[in-house]
Amino acid sequence: MNSSSVNAQSGGDAKVAPGEELLSVANVTLRFGGVTAIQDISFDILKGEVRAIIGPNGAGKTSMLNVINGFYHPQEGTIRFRGETRTKMKPYEAAASGIARTFQNVALFTGMSTLDNIMSGRSLKMHQNFLTQMFYYGPARDEEIAHRRRVEEIIDFLEIPHIRRQPVGKLPYGLQKRVELGRALALEPDLLLLDEPMAGMNLEEKEDMSRFIIDVNQQFGTTIALIEHDMGVVMDLADRVVVLDYGKKIADGEPGEVQADQGVIDAYLGVPH
Amino acid sequence: MFYREAGQFKTSYKADQAIFPILQDRVGLGLIIVLALLVPLFGSDFLINSFMIPFLIFALASIGLNILTGYCGQLSLGTGAFMGVGAYSCYKLATIFPEVNILVHILLSGFFAAGIGCIFGLPSLRIKGLYLAITTLAAQFFLEWCFIRIPWLYNYNDSGAIEVPTRTLLGTPITGPSSTPSVRYYVILALIIFLAWIASNLIRGRIGRSWMMIRDMDIAAELMGIKPLNAKLSAFAVSSYFCGVAGALMVFMWLGAAEVESFSINVSFQVLFMVIIGGMGSLIGCFLGAAFIFGLPIFVRALPDQIGVAINASTVDHISRMVIGALIIFFLIVEPHGFARLWQIVKEKLRNWPFPYG
Numbered sequence: 001m002n003s004s005s006v007n008a009q010s011g012g013d014a015k016v017a018p019g020e021e022l023l024s025v026a027n028v029t030l031r032f033g034g035v036t037a038i039q040d041i042s043f044d045i046l047k048g049e050v051r052a053i054i055g056p057n058g059a060g061k062t063s064m065l066n067v068i069n070g071f072y073h074p075q076e077g078t079i080r081f082r083g084e085t086r087t088k089m090k091p092y093e094a095a096a097s098g099i100a101r102t103f104q105n106v107a108l109f110t111g112m113s114t115l116d117n118i119m120s121g122r123s124l125k126m127h128q129n130f131l132t133q134m135f136y137y138g139p140a141r142d143e144e145i146a147h148r149r150r151v152e153e154i155i156d157f158l159e160i161p162h163i164r165r166q167p168v169g170k171l172p173y174g175l176q177k178r179v180e181l182g183r184a185l186a187l188e189p190d191l192l193l194l195d196e197p198m199a200g201m202n203l204e205e206k207e208d209m210s211r212f213i214i215d216v217n218q219q220f221g222t223t224i225a226l227i228e229h230d231m232g233v234v235m236d237l238a239d240r241v242v243v244l245d246y247g248k249k250i251a252d253g254e255p256g257e258v259q260a261d262q263g264v265i266d267a268y269l270g271v272p273h
Numbered sequence: 274m275f276y277r278e279a280g281q282f283k284t285s286y287k288a289d290q291a292i293f294p295i296l297q298d299r300v301g302l303g304l305i306i307v308l309a310l311l312v313p314l315f316g317s318d319f320l321i322n323s324f325m326i327p328f329l330i331f332a333l334a335s336i337g338l339n340i341l342t343g344y345c346g347q348l349s350l351g352t353g354a355f356m357g358v359g360a361y362s363c364y365k366l367a368t369i370f371p372e373v374n375i376l377v378h379i380l381l382s383g384f385f386a387a388g389i390g391c392i393f394g395l396p397s398l399r400i401k402g403l404y405l406a407i408t409t410l411a412a413q414f415f416l417e418w419c420f421i422r423i424p425w426l427y428n429y430n431d432s433g434a435i436e437v438p439t440r441t442l443l444g445t446p447i448t449g450p451s452s453t454p455s456v457r458y459y460v461i462l463a464l465i466i467f468l469a470w471i472a473s474n475l476i477r478g479r480i481g482r483s484w485m486m487i488r489d490m491d492i493a494a495e496l497m498g499i500k501p502l503n504a505k506l507s508a509f510a511v512s513s514y515f516c517g518v519a520g521a522l523m524v525f526m527w528l529g530a531a532e533v534e535s536f537s538i539n540v541s542f543q544v545l546f547m548v549i550i551g552g553m554g555s556l557i558g559c560f561l562g563a564a565f566i567f568g569l570p571i572f573v574r575a576l577p578d579q580i581g582v583a584i585n586a587s588t589v590d591h592i593s594r595m596v597i598g599a600l601i602i603f604f605l606i607v608e609p610h611g612f613a614r615l616w617q618i619v620k621e622k623l624r625n626w627p628f629p630y631g
Contacts, residue, residue, distance in 0.1 A: 069496065095498035109489035111554065112482070120486050124498035126479040130507075136474040144478060145286045152286075187497065 016082055016190070018048040022223050023068065023191060028077030030063055037063040038074065039247045045191065050217050050224045052238035052255075054231075056267060059244040061227045062104060065193045068225070069101055070094040082190065096124055100189035102180045104196045104227075110169035114179050117168055118154055121186025122147040154182045158212060174205040181212060185220075192216065194226045198233060206233065213237060235259065243267070292473050309462055313455035321454040322527075328567050329458075329465045330522045335547040335559035336472050337515030342545070343553035344476060345508035346488030347397050351390075351409035352516050352544045354416035357536030358386040359517025360524040361426045364435040367525075368428055375440035375448055376460070379521045386517020387510040389416070394509030398502060413538055420533040427532075434532040437525050448525045457526045464522070468515065473556055475511065484508045485554070516544075550604060552613025561612035569597050 016022050024044040030037045038060045045051045053061045066072045068079065070089040078085050081097060089097075100121070109117050126147060132140035155161050158178050163171060168179055177197060184192055197213065198206045210233055216222050228234050234241060235255040243251040243258055245267040251258050258264055281296055283289040293299045312325055338352050363382035367375060393412035397405050420426060427435050439449030446452040447460050475481050483504040486494035491501060524531040543566060551562020573593035577584045584592075608615050 071492075091492075091495040092498045092500050095496055101496060103493070107490050107493040109486050109493065111489050112485055116482060116485070120482050120494075120497050123479055123483060123486075128479070130480065133478040133480055134471050134474055136478065140478060141287070141290075144290060148286045148290065183497070 016047045018046075018221065020047050021045075021080075022047040022082060023225075024080045025064075025068070026078050026080070028064075028067060028074045028079065030060075030067055030072055030074040037247055038067065040077070041244070041247075041249045042077075043242045043249065043252055045223060045225055046240075047190075047223055048217070048221055049239040050213070050226060050237050052226045052228060052234045052241045053244065054228065054234055054241060055244035055250075058246070060247040061244055062195055063247075064244070065101060065195055065225070065227065068094070068191075069099050069193060095187060098187075098190035099193065100184040100187040100191075101193035102177070102184050102195060102197060104199060106173070106176045106180055108168045108176055108180055108183070111167065113165050114155070114160060114163050114168055114171070114182075115148075115151065115165065117179055118151045118182045118186045119147065121183040122151065124187065151186060154185050157185075157215070158182050159208075174201055174208075177201070177205075177209065178212070181209075181216075185216065185222075188220075190223060192222050192224045194224060194228075196227050196229065198228060198230055206230065210237060290477070292470075292477070306466070310459075313458055318454045321458050324568055324571055326454065326458055326461055326527050327523075328563050329461050330519050330527060331544065331547060331567055332560045332563040333465050333468060333522065334516050334519035334544045335551060335563050336469060336556060337512045337517075337519060338544050339548045339551075339553065339556070339559050340472065340476075340484070340515065341508050341512035343548060343555065343558075344481065344488060345484035345505065345512075347394070347505060347508060348402060348406040349409040349512070350406050350538065350541045350545065351393060351412035351416070353536045353538060353540030354413040355386045355390055355513045355516040356520025356523060356540065357416055357420055357533070358389045358513075359383055359520035360531060360536065361420060361435065362386070362517070363521035363525060364428075364437075365426065367438060367440065371438070371440075374442065375525065376442065376464075379464070379518060379525060382521045383514040383517040386520070387514040390509045390513025390516075391506050394506050394513075397505045397509070410538075413541060417533055417536065420536065432532070434530050435524065436530045437528075450529065452526075461522055461526055464518070468518065469556060472511075472515065476556070480507060488554075546601065550601060550611055552611030552616075555611070555613030557616060558611050558613030561616070565612065569593075569600065573597065 021044050024042075026042045028041050029039055041060075041064065053064060055061055063072060067074050070091045070093060073088045080086070081099070086097075109120060112120070126143055128140040128143050132138070136144075155164060158181065160175065160178055160182070163175060163179075168176060171179065181194075181197065184194075194213070198209050201209065213224060213226070214237065217224050226234070226238065228237075238255055240253060241251075241255050241258045242249060243261070243264050250263045250267055251261045253261075281294075283294065288294065293302060313321060316325070334352060334356060337355070338349060341347050341349050359382045362385035363378050366373075366378040366382060370378070389412075393409060396408040400408060421433065424430075424433075427433060430436070437448050439446050439451055441447065442460070445456055447456055476484075483494070483499045484507075486497060486499055487501060487504045487508075494504070495501060520536065524535065528535060547562035547566045548559065549562070550565055551560070552558030570593050573596050574589050577589055604611075
């Protein structure tokens with residue numbers, strides 16, 4: 001897997017050079033009835049960086065990801081991805097434009113094997129029609145095998161060949177998280193959204209996952225937006241950090257700056273009244 | 274010990290992606306097909322007509338329902354009606370174009386069922402689970418009503434029934450009263466093998482995966498770029514196609530004549546039981562389930578005669594109903610995932626035998 005082929009295959013036409021803006025969120029407000037989940041938030045994600053989104057529970061981090069990949073449609077504000085401002089976008093359109101994600105609570109296809117789960121990430125790149133698939137005839141078989149080869153590369157990369165044939169429902173939690181990452185990687189996304197990839201893991205599993213995230217970012221050049229509660233991980237992995245609290249942005253900057261920010265410290269530790 | 278993939282190394286993904294990657298499976302399937310071909314040589318016409326033919330036809334209908342319910346997760350109670358659509362459209366085609374071969378009509382009639390299935394599948398975009406089952410129930414009742422109230426469908430026949438005309442293939446009658454059970458059996462067997470092969474191809478490819486993605490986690494499926502509309506409607510279409518062909522076969526190659534009762538809600542339930550007993554999301558399960566639900570009553574009814582106990586026919590019928598009901602409950606408690614899962618467990622055990630662990 002080299003980064004050039006990744007870029008060449010991903011959905012859109014506009015190329016974004018490393019270091020330029022890939023996604024920008026401007027003045028986004030999201031309400032559920034009377035509850036404002038996200039209030040006037042703006043930030044950007046640059047091509048090739050690891051961007052962390054942190055904040056206490058209920059700060060609106062997951063809502064933010066849901067806005068980015070089209071599950072929620074914000075009442076106000078705009079989202080620009082690869083230079084295109086999008087209006088109401090469906091999740092499958094977000095996927096087609098090059099955004100993949102993993103979930104806080106693993107959302108794998110539990111009845112399918114690891115192999116099929118990761119193959120499912122290739123769906124958008126498979127184009128054989130019904131007729132050829134029906135007979136599993138030449139082109140359909142070749143396509144299936146070509147994608148199988150790519151999927152095997154991902155399986156090797158994530159070091160999970162031993163669970164290739166197992167139904168994912170029976171795998172331990174740490175491996176399920178890894179398979180989910182593999183499924184997202186199979187889309188060869190421009191932007192990978194990771195929602196608490198290390199929640200509930202032990203130290204060793206966290207180290208493995210961190211290693212995979214760094215490798216994905218550096219080897220394939222995938223831009224990553226990361227929600228995580230483990231501050232050690234965030235400070236080590238992230239290039240820049242956005243801090244949310246009660247739906248508002250309270251800080252934005254490099255890990256060191258954010259760590260020293262009085263507002264952030266107050267949000268996490270509380271303020272004496 | 275005997276059932277092992279050990280030593281069977283795959284050197285290409287092509288070999289690994291085969292439907293039956295293990296040699297023993299291929300040999301076993303070959304044996305089953307040979308046995309199936311030999312049945313008319315040794316079996317009586319009774320065996321063929323009252324077990325083998327309906328078993329194959331219902332296995333096909335189960336494949337149809339299993340695609341929808343087992344693979345795509347959309348519960349349907351309209352199977353009987355979709356089979357009816359296949360049967361009535363085949364009848365209309367056969368009477369309007371008598372010169373075209375009946376097999377073509379049978380295969381075409383599935384497309385009418387697919388179209389109707391798509392229309393009644395539209396609610397699935399909004400409704401899930403049991404509520405969807407109720408909307409498919411509407412399909413069942415509405416279509417049954419059509420089969421009675423639209424006399425055009427049965428060519429204004431006084432009896433309200435469709436009667437199968439005699440049609441030939443290469444000079445041999447394959448439908449109608451003059452066709453022999455063995456000939457019909459071979460035709461059905463060939464069609465079922467062909468259609469089951471197509472079903473397995475669809476299931477292992479992109480389309481089949483998109484169905485299973487919708488079944489397992491529809492939100493994540495959308496994120497992988499699956500459009501729920503396409504996945505669900507294609508499942509409804511393919512499922513109804515199989516059911517429609519099964520319905521056409523049922524009337525043209527088994528019953529010989531049919532009216533609306535042949536496609537009642539009972540048929541829907543019967544097929545659903547076959548899928549549940551056989552195993553959701555398994556093609557082998559469809560055949561096992563159909564054999565069980567269809568074969569067990571025949572077996573239970575024949576048993577008193579075989580062991581020389583004289584009981585009158587209606588008592589036998591009652592007892593067989595009770596026994597079958599109890600057996601269904603027993604099997605569902607022992608193995609809620611059906612025969613397919615049992616078969617899988619047996620394969621695991623065989624693989625390690627004579628050791629308890631692999």
